[in-house]
Amino acid sequence: MRIGILDVNVKRGKPGQCWVCKESIALKELHTVVVLRYGKFQQQAFKLAAAQGRAKSKKAGFKYRRLHLKGCLATWLVAIHHYRSEARSQRKGRPTGSGQLPQMSDEDKLVRYRLVRRRAETLRLLIATEDDHRIVNLYQRLKYLNNQLEINVIDDMARREQTNIRLLNARFKRAEELINGQSTGTS
Numbered sequence: 001m002r003i004g005i006l007d008v009n010v011k012r013g014k015p016g017q018c019w020v021c022k023e024s025i026a027l028k029e030l031h032t033v034v035v036l037r038y039g040k041f042q043q044q045a046f047k048l049a050a051a052q053g054r055a056k057s058k059k060a061g062f063k064y065r066r067l068h069l070k071g072c073l074a075t076w077l078v079a080i081h082h083y084r085s086e087a088r089s090q091r092k093g094r095p096t097g098s099g100q101l102p103q104m105s106d107e108d109k110l111v112r113y114r115l116v117r118r119r120a121e122t123l124r125l126l127i128a129t130e131d132d133h134r135i136v137n138l139y140q141r142l143k144y145l146n147n148q149l150e151i152n153v154i155d156d157m158a159r160r161e162q163t164n165i166r167l168l169n170a171r172f173k174r175a176e177e178l179i180n181g182q183s184t185g186t187s
């Protein structure tokens with residue numbers, strides 16, 4: 001099973017945090033960075049983030065795990081292998097919690113679940129409408145929901161149909177035009 005690209009680095013700049021034990025990774029400490037999303041998948045995630053105005057840098061959509069070399073790397077590898085094997089055997093994709101989300105309290109999970117549901121609904125409504133006023137309203141609601149979500153939802157977009165992604169990108173563009181007052185033409 002290919003997990004990702006494994007780098008061994010010395011921590012520079014500022015201390016980091018280990019994904020597994022949540023303890024600090026000190027400056028100059030030798031540790032590992034496993035890159036999970038890169039290449040064309042990262043580019044795809046970047047494009048979606050850019051279309052939604054949440055791409056802070058070219059690295060948006062890039063996914064990695066920073067880990068202590070001793071113990072934590074092994075623990076993590078065994079866990080990710082287990083989750084992925086199970087997900088494969090069930091043919092339902094990754095189980096919840098094994099993806100890009102850190103460990104959360106039940107309350108945080110519920111809050112996030114509701115936000116994600118509302119966001120998905122907003123996206124569906126946005127696809128379904130051609131009304132300019134409504135597009136702007138829904139777009140602003142989406143931005144609000146994105147801001148509420150500490151970790152953005154990328155994967156649910158990635159699983160959408162190509163036609164829906166194109167439609168959504170067109171809606172985002174239209175909303176930006178309307179908000180910035182660049183265009184008054186009818187669509």
Ligand SMILES: [Zn+2]
Pocket residue numbers: 018019020021022023067068072
């Ligand atoms: Zn650790």
